[in-house]
Amino acid sequence: MLLLLLVAGAGGVLWLDRVVVQEFEARRFDTPARVYAQPIELYAGAPRNDEQLQEGLRRLGYVKSRSMVTPGTYTADGDRLEVHTRPFVFWDGPQPARRLSLTFANGRIAALEDARGDPVALARLDPRQVGSLLAANGEDRILLADGELPAALRDALLASEDRRFYEHAGIDWTAIARAAWINLRAGEIRQGGSTLTQQLVKSFFLTNERTYRRKFTEVVMALILDARYDKSALLHAYSNEIYLGQDGGRAIHGFGLASQFLFSRPVGELELHQLALLVALVRGPSLYDPRRHPERALERRNLVLNLMAEQGFLDAPLASQAIAQPLDITAAPARGSDVYPAYMDLVKKQLSEHYDSRQLSRAGLRIFTALDPVVQGAAERSLAEQLTAMPAQAPLQGAMVVTTTEGGEVLAVVGGRQAAFDGFNRALDARRPLGSLVKPVLYLAAIEQGNYHLASLLDNSPVSLQMPNGNTWEPQNFDGTTGEPVPLFRALADSVNLPAVHTALALGPQAVADTLFEAGARQALDRGGPAYPSIALGAVDVSALEVAQVYNTLANGGFYTPLRAVLEVVDAQGVPLERYPLALESVADAAATQQVNAGMVLTMRDGTGRSARSRLGADIELAGKTGTTNDFRDSWFAGFSRDVLAVVWVGNDDNRPTGLTGASGALKVWSDFMQTQPLHDVELMQPAGLAVQWVEPESGRLSDPACGSVVALPLPADAALEPLDGCRVSRPDQPRENVASRTWRWLKDRFRR
Amino acid sequence: MTRVSGIAAAAVALLLAACATGPAPVEAPEPAVAEPSSAVVSLLNEAQQARGRGDLGAASAHIERALRIDRRNPALYVELALIRFAGGEFGQAEALALKAASLAPADAAMQSRAWSVVARVREASGDSAGAAQAREIADAGGPP
Numbered sequence: 001m002l003l004l005l006l007v008a009g010a011g012g013v014l015w016l017d018r019v020v021v022q023e024f025e026a027r028r029f030d031t032p033a034r035v036y037a038q039p040i041e042l043y044a045g046a047p048r049n050d051e052q053l054q055e056g057l058r059r060l061g062y063v064k065s066r067s068m069v070t071p072g073t074y075t076a077d078g079d080r081l082e083v084h085t086r087p088f089v090f091w092d093g094p095q096p097a098r099r100l101s102l103t104f105a106n107g108r109i110a111a112l113e114d115a116r117g118d119p120v121a122l123a124r125l126d127p128r129q130v131g132s133l134l135a136a137n138g139e140d141r142i143l144l145a146d147g148e149l150p151a152a153l154r155d156a157l158l159a160s161e162d163r164r165f166y167e168h169a170g171i172d173w174t175a176i177a178r179a180a181w182i183n184l185r186a187g188e189i190r191q192g193g194s195t196l197t198q199q200l201v202k203s204f205f206l207t208n209e210r211t212y213r214r215k216f217t218e219v220v221m222a223l224i225l226d227a228r229y230d231k232s233a234l235l236h237a238y239s240n241e242i243y244l245g246q247d248g249g250r251a252i253h254g255f256g257l258a259s260q261f262l263f264s265r266p267v268g269e270l271e272l273h274q275l276a277l278l279v280a281l282v283r284g285p286s287l288y289d290p291r292r293h294p295e296r297a298l299e300r301r302n303l304v305l306n307l308m309a310e311q312g313f314l315d316a317p318l319a320s321q322a323i324a325q326p327l328d329i330t331a332a333p334a335r336g337s338d339v340y341p342a343y344m345d346l347v348k349k350q351l352s353e354h355y356d357s358r359q360l361s362r363a364g365l366r367i368f369t370a371l372d373p374v375v376q377g378a379a380e381r382s383l384a385e386q387l388t389a390m391p392a393q394a395p396l397q398g399a400m401v402v403t404t405t406e407g408g409e410v411l412a413v414v415g416g417r418q419a420a421f422d423g424f425n426r427a428l429d430a431r432r433p434l435g436s437l438v439k440p441v442l443y444l445a446a447i448e449q450g451n452y453h454l455a456s457l458l459d460n461s462p463v464s465l466q467m468p469n470g471n472t473w474e475p476q477n478f479d480g481t482t483g484e485p486v487p488l489f490r491a492l493a494d495s496v497n498l499p500a501v502h503t504a505l506a507l508g509p510q511a512v513a514d515t516l517f518e519a520g521a522r523q524a525l526d527r528g529g530p531a532y533p534s535i536a537l538g539a540v541d542v543s544a545l546e547v548a549q550v551y552n553t554l555a556n557g558g559f560y561t562p563l564r565a566v567l568e569v570v571d572a573q574g575v576p577l578e579r580y581p582l583a584l585e586s587v588a589d590a591a592a593t594q595q596v597n598a599g600m601v602l603t604m605r606d607g608t609g610r611s612a613r614s615r616l617g618a619d620i621e622l623a624g625k626t627g628t629t630n631d632f633r634d635s636w637f638a639g640f641s642r643d644v645l646a647v648v649w650v651g652n653d654d655n656r657p658t659g660l661t662g663a664s665g666a667l668k669v670w671s672d673f674m675q676t677q678p679l680h681d682v683e684l685m686q687p688a689g690l691a692v693q694w695v696e697p698e699s700g701r702l703s704d705p706a707c708g709s710v711v712a713l714p715l716p717a718d719a720a721l722e723p724l725d726g727c728r729v730s731r732p733d734q735p736r737e738n739v740a741s742r743t744w745r746w747l748k749d750r751f752r753r
Numbered sequence: 754m755t756r757v758s759g760i761a762a763a764a765v766a767l768l769l770a771a772c773a774t775g776p777a778p779v780e781a782p783e784p785a786v787a788e789p790s791s792a793v794v795s796l797l798n799e800a801q802q803a804r805g806r807g808d809l810g811a812a813s814a815h816i817e818r819a820l821r822i823d824r825r826n827p828a829l830y831v832e833l834a835l836i837r838f839a840g841g842e843f844g845q846a847e848a849l850a851l852k853a854a855s856l857a858p859a860d861a862a863m864q865s866r867a868w869s870v871v872a873r874v875r876e877a878s879g880d881s882a883g884a885a886q887a888r889e890i891a892d893a894g895g896p897p
Contacts, residue, residue: 043792043822092814121795406824407817557855559848568814581813582820582833584848590855643824683825686858688896 013220020224023204024237031143031572032134033365035347036127037373039090042102043122046109047678050081052374053102053109057083059373060128061264061330071097072269079104086266088126091368091568091576095124128373129260130339133348135361138249141240142256143364143572144267146232149239152272153255155313156279157235160304162196163311165235170197170226171219197222199282200238244278245285252285262290262329272318273325276304290327298327341422342415343371346545346565349428354569354578364572369565370409375402375677379412379646380419382673387417387650390665396658398650398669399426401548405645407582408552408561413545424653427544431524432634432649434538436495436662437547437627438516440554440596442536443492445515446503447592454595454713455693455700455721457485458499465505465533475501475537478628487700489713492599493607495626497537504536512536518587520549520560538627548647551638554597555623555645557685558588590687591716597623597684598714600639608663609639612671621681622674626662633657635665642680646670684714691717692732702729793819797832804836812836827853827863834870843878847871854895861894868895 040048040056048056057074062083065073074083080103087097099115100123112120132140158165164172176193194202201221225234245252245261252261255278259267263274270278280288280300290297302323309319347369351360359365379400387396395417402412415425424430446452462482465473477497491499504512513531516524524542532539542550545563553560561584569578600623603609608626616622624639635650635658648666651658658665694710696703700721703710707727715721723729796819803812816833823829830853838846850870857863868891875884890896 038821041792041818041822043790045790045792046822092811092818119791122792404824407820409821557852559852559855567817576810579810579813582817583845584852585844586848586851685855687855688858 013224016217016220017224017228019205020201020221021228024225024229031141031362031364032132032139033360033363033367034129034142035131035133035344035367035369037130037369037371039088039124039127041122041124042100042109042112042120044109044112044119047107048109049107050076050079050102050104053081053104056125056374060125061260063265068099070269072265083125085123086126086269088124089570089574090124091570091579094574098123127368130369130371130373131344131347132250133351133357133360133367134250135357138251139253140250140257141253142260143240144236144254144256146236148268149236149255150267150270150275152313153239153267153270153275153278154235156276156304156308157196157238157282159307159311159313160279161199161282162194165196166231168195168226170222170224171195195222196238197226197234200234200241201225203241203243242282243285244281245289264330271322271325271328272314273301273305273322274328276308276322277301277327277329279304290329294327301327340371340373340376340413340419342419342425342427343369343376343410343413343565345415345425345428346410346413350564350566350580351569365577366570366572366574367566368568368570370404370411370567371565372411375644376412376414378676379414379673382669382676383414383648384417384419386669386672390650390660390668392658392660394652394656396650396660396665397426397653398648398666399430399544400646400648400669400673401427401544402644402646402673403548403552403563405552405555405640405643406561408563409567410548410563410565411644413565426649426653429543430649430653431541431543432636432651433629434521434524434540434542434547435627435629435634435636436497436538437550437625437636437638438512438535438538438540439492439495439500440600440625441516441519441550442500442504442512443488443599444519444554444588444592444596445511446488446507447595448515448589449507449511452488452503453715453719454487454489454599455695455715455719456488457700458488458491459502460484460486460491460496460498461502463498463501463505473533487695487697489599489602489711490607490697490700492596492625493603493605495603495608495628501533501536505533509533509535513540515588516540516550518560519553521546522549538629544647544649547636547638547649548645551640551645551647553587554593554600555640555682556584557597557687558586558590558593560585560587590685591690594684594687594690595714597682600625601682601684602711604639608661609637609667611663612639612667612674615671615675616679620679622679623682624667624670626667628661631657632659632661635660635662637662637666637670639670639674640682641674641677642683644674644677646673648673686714689717690714693719693721694729694732695721696724699724703727704730706730790822793823793826793829796822797829800832800836804832804839807839809836809840825856827856827860827867830856831863831867831870834867834874838870838874838877843874846874850874858895864895865891867891 054076062072062074064075066075068075068084071084071086082101084099085097088095101113102109103111114120134140172193172195179193198218201218205221240254243253244258252258255267258278259270263270277290280297288297288300305319305322308314309316379402383398383400387398390396397416400414403410413427415427460483463475467473475497482498486496486499509531512535513525517527521542524540524546549563564580566580570576601621604612604622604624609624622639622641627636633651633655638647648669650660650665692712693715694703695713697709697711702721702723704727707724712732796815800812800815803815813836816829819829830849834846834849837849850867854864854867868887872884872887872891875887
């Protein structure tokens with residue numbers, strides 16, 4: 001009988017041993033993938049002034065410090081700023097911490113130097129973490145490597161939790177006895193005798209039930225762990241495992257993350273009083289939550305500091321200095337997984353092509369994205385504020401996508417007016433009719449086909465089309481008028497429907513659909529799929545992201561560039577795993593694309609987009625197009641400057657009419673957002689075969705400034721245009737043949753006279 | 754080594770030419786900061802060195818970082834085309850070279866450089882007629 005019990009007991013211990021070892025080995029590297037925004041690049045000439053950089057530094061948790069001994073500190077003095085950057089392992093290698101000195105002039109970084117005063121070509125700040133891809137249990141942590149635990153943090157931990165950690169074998173019998181004595185005298189449970197090893201066992205393997213059986217298992221497991229691993233490995237595991245707080249659905253584990261959560265700084269940069277606060281949390285993350293219970297947290301922190309002094313870890317004066325410090329935490333927690341939920345959706349979508357959710361939540365991957373937090377913040381504000389200001393029966397909804405005009409990088413995604421709410425993502429998942437946003441693509445198809453150019457006269461007569469299902473399709477112009485033929489550029493700028501319909505019918509709807517597909521509507525359409533005449537007015541359901549893709553192709557001069565949120569993925573050791581490189585596909589003729597872009601510049605100048613000028617100024621040349629769908633259900637705007645492209649959708653979730661046109665809805669959001677961006681004129685390239693001509697705007701005939709109102713249009717050099725009766729036609733200056741005039745920037749004042 | 758640094762020097766010279774020559778148009782004064790930024794030049798150098806030792810991933814990352822600073826610099830697109838070419842991605846190489854050409858329509862030197870990359874790519878992929886056509890454009894310093 002006794003033998004049987006012994007065998008069973010030995011079997012049990014062996015089994016526990018296997019569980020402990022297996023779990024311990026596996027769990028030590030269990031960290032969710034971290035998602036980073038684009039790092040701030042520092043170089044001479046960077047368009048960033050001193051205030052913007054300081055704001056960026058503050059968001060990264062950099063603090064002002066005269067001495068700047070530790071990384072993560074800076075000093076600012078007029079137009080001069082010095083910063084001690086943090087070390088960071090980027091996808092293309094590590095960047096060590098370094099002291100940099102910057103001067104500013106005219107809203108730019110004028111000079112960048114190192115500590116010795118030598119010029120530095122380029123440096124990056126550590127990127128801001130904007131999310132982590134958590135497992136279902138919500139566990140989040142920032143893994144501290146061996147040796148990254150500050151000595152003072154370790155001392156504080158030993159002093160307050162387990163003073164005989166290095167002597168006992170996993171269980172501290174004297175501590176248990178002392179605790180029992182104290183509890184007995186107090187008549188209640190005041191103190192536990194749990195060692196760090198026991199706490200680790202509880203967190204790793206056990207539930208919170210309080211039974212003798214559980215207590216027994218805990219003791220055996222602690223003894224096993226202690227026998228199997230050395231103290232430093234246990235302390236290391238403990239520092240990464242211990243539960244220290246809750247942030248919504250996210251569980252804060254380990255000192256690495258807790259440090260970011262409370263102070264927005266890495267643990268290596270913390271001061272003694274801050275380290276002591278982290279240790280204070282161990283006893284009750286919720287009880288001593290410094291944001292909810294500051295007095296209690298302060299008291300506990302000071303107790304930790306006193307214990308350190310009592311046990312000889314600290315000199316008394318140092319302890320009292322630290323005790324005199326405030327809590328020093330950041331006001332709001334640095335949010336983890338829910339900072340920019342709409343953008344994160346796109347990140348996950350892109351990653352799901354290569355990774356399963358287990359890899360993402362456990363393998364400690366680091367994901368570098370194109371997200372620009374400043375652009376994202378501006379887009380969120382513009383959408384929310386402008387929607388609130390619009391008259392509507394019910395709260396309007398909206399969505400926004402912002403990308404670079406070149407390179408296909410997604411800078412911001414806003415999925416609704418409450419951007420922080422992780423709900424239905426209208427930017428990615430709402431599919432709405434394209435409406436008049438199709439027109440630039442329609443005219444691109446026409447000009448590419450060869451029989452059209454910007455000054456071509458288009459039929460503006462009524463259309464009545466018998467459909468295969470017996471219905472009659474009678475599209476109307478927005479104002480109900482019909483009439484004389486209209487030059488193509490005016491039909492585009494004023495978004496006139498009938499000329500678009502006539503053009504699409506002449507080309508064949510298939511040609512329009514094919515061009516739209518090639519330009520980027522590759523989800524909304526099937527390659528070579530059926531096409532109907534109604535495509536002329538944008539009867540194709542697309543997401544805002546897809547619209548951004550299509551307009552990117554235009555802004556790129558006819559090159560399709562797959563939009564990217566994720567740029568690089570590296571593993572926990574910093575080894576690059578996956579690149580999402582810049583890719584191009586030449587899908588549209590350059591000369592045709594630039595004519596369409598010139599038409600979109602005229603749209604902003606005096607077409608349906610002109611109201612943006614009141615906000616953005618009359619001097620700036622931007623390109624864009626409004627979109628309004630039947631009964632005012634959807635209000636769209638898509639447009640770009642030299643650097644940024646933004647698409648805005650405004651509408652109702654239940655598809656009720658909004659009463660808004662593209663101009664009275666989405667364009668307001670767009671202009672408000674663009675106003676926050678550094679704006680530069682769009683740069684229209686001049687491909688071979690195009691020449692600039694003066695054209696009379698109503699008739700589309702060749703003209704001259706001396707003969708009245710004219711507009712300068714880029715037209716095929718061989719276009720045979722009728723001159724205006726009785727007008728001596730001259731040609732505007734053509735671009736000088738040198739490399740500085742590689743664009744049509746000089747067209748600026750010649751578009752209209 | 755000599756060959757690589759020779760190419761690097763030539764490309765830097767082109768980069769400088771693409772960015773710095775010619776008077777800026779009066780109506781759109783450029784900011785009074787030295788161009789091209791030394792940041793872009795140093796990244797281009799790093800990219801060329803990385804390509805020289807066959808580290809195409811790093812080379813590509815350097816160029817993309819440079820493009821984030823100067824998004825419409827044709828010399829950077831030419832280098833990226835050469836990186837893709839070295840990696841056997843002929844389609845991308847040609848598209849990137851064409852993109853470079855499209856960004857410098859009036860710059861004969863850049864046209865010639867970009868189109869000769871197109872010609873090399875087409876030769877390598879067996880399109881000799883297309884290559885000859887590209888070579889002609891390269892020699893003429895741009896399309897007719």
